[in-house]
Amino acid sequence: MSVSTQNIAAAAAAIMSSRYVVAMTGAGMSVESGVPTFRGEGGLWTRHEPPKPNAYQAFLRDPEAWWRRERARSAEAWVVELRRALEAAVPHAGHYALANLEKMGVLKSVVTQNIDGLHQTAGSRRVIELHGSRYKMRCVRCGHKRPRKSLFAHAPPPACERCGGPVKFDSVLFGEPIPPEVLAAGRRETDAADCVIAIGTSASVRPAGGLPRIAHANGALLVEVNPNTSSLTRSCDYVLAGPAGSVLPQLLAWARDDPDGSLALERPTATPFQSA
Numbered sequence: 304m305s306v307s308t309q310n311i312a313a314a315a316a317a318i319m320s321s322r323y324v325v326a327m328t329g330a331g332m333s334v335e336s337g338v339p340t341f342r343g344e345g346g347l348w349t350r351h352e353p354p355k356p357n358a359y360q361a362f363l364r365d366p367e368a369w370w371r372r373e374r375a376r377s378a379e380a381w382v383v384e385l386r387r388a389l390e391a392a393v394p395h396a397g398h399y400a401l402a403n404l405e406k407m408g409v410l411k412s413v414v415t416q417n418i419d420g421l422h423q424t425a426g427s428r429r430v431i432e433l434h435g436s437r438y439k440m441r442c443v444r445c446g447h448k449r450p451r452k453s454l455f456a457h458a459p460p461p462a463c464e465r466c467g468g469p470v471k472f473d474s475v476l477f478g479e480p481i482p483p484e485v486l487a488a489g490r491r492e493t494d495a496a497d498c499v500i501a502i503g504t505s506a507s508v509r510p511a512g513g514l515p516r517i518a519h520a521n522g523a524l525l526v527e528v529n530p531n532t533s534s535l536t537r538s539c540d541y542v543l544a545g546p547a548g549s550v551l552p553q554l555l556a557w558a559r560d561d562p563d564g565s566l567a568l569e570r571p572t573a574t575p576f577q578s579a
């Protein structure tokens with residue numbers, strides 16, 4: 304699907320005349336990096352048994368048993384597929400375009416539902432990970448984080464070095480609330496925004512999906528980048544109905560006043576392990 308040049312140019316002009324632009328990204332942002340979405344065509348839950356809704360409660364009930372299951376790699380099939388895809392994933396041109404827009408001062412931050420760390424690898428600096436990070440472990444009692452060495456668990460992690468509480472992956476489980484300070488940080492960004500670019504999100508996961516709606520209700524412009532319609536589409540001021548990997552570099556080209564995209568994409572080499 305190709306998005307018309309007029310659409311891109313109009314959205315880019317609106318973005319460039321905004322004061323505080325925030326990108327909100329969902330699973331669709333990483334599809335072109337080889338990481339499947341959960342829902343929809345080709346989605347993990349479309350092809351596999353959907354997840355158990357009470358995974359977090361099962362962890363809290365018996366963290367040791369939960370880790371024993373992890374160790375035996377008896378995790379659900381969709382989790383195994385997601386982890387293999389995450390291990391192989393590298394950023395695509397859309398991730399680099401967002402990092403370049405931040406460097407230009409156009410984009411203030413990325414608020415993401417993704418756990419894959421691809422924004423940071425591409426060089427984005429202000430990234431709020433609403434659903435946690437694949438590169439970290441977190442204590443459920445005090446919230447203390449430490450690096451996660453491997454996506455597959457070989458041994459249960461030691462208890463939290465700060466408070467002795469049970470430790471899990473930082474990525475949120477089904478039924479697990481987003482840590483309040485992380486949600487507040489995301490909300491601060493969308494409250495400050497006068498323009499939100501919603502990229503690759505069905506906006507159906509609460510509370511993350513509510514943030515672009517709240518921003519829009521408070522007067523922010525809403526720009527959508529998604530090849531399919533979402534629950535946000537009807538509310539959007541600009542709809543760029545194409546994949547993130549081609550639409551975002553075009554937006555960057557217009558923002559640079561380089562509509563042919565002849566300037567090279569800068570590809571910084573950050574490693575998310577450094578920020579763990």
Ligand code: NAD
Binds near residue numbers: 334338506533
């Ligand atoms: P979703 O699976 O509900 O929706 C994905 C959206 O991406 C859809 O609207 C789809 O039309 C769109 N899309 C598909 N291909 C695209 C492309 N090339 N460019 C742009 N958009 C594209 O995802 P969600 O709303 O993010 O909710 C699911 C939750 O699952 C997320 O909150 C996230 O935490 C988690 N998740 C994360 C990853 C990851 O870290 N990469 C992967 C899968 C799921």
Ligand code: ZN
Binds near residue numbers: 442444463466467468
């Ligand atoms: Zn702790």
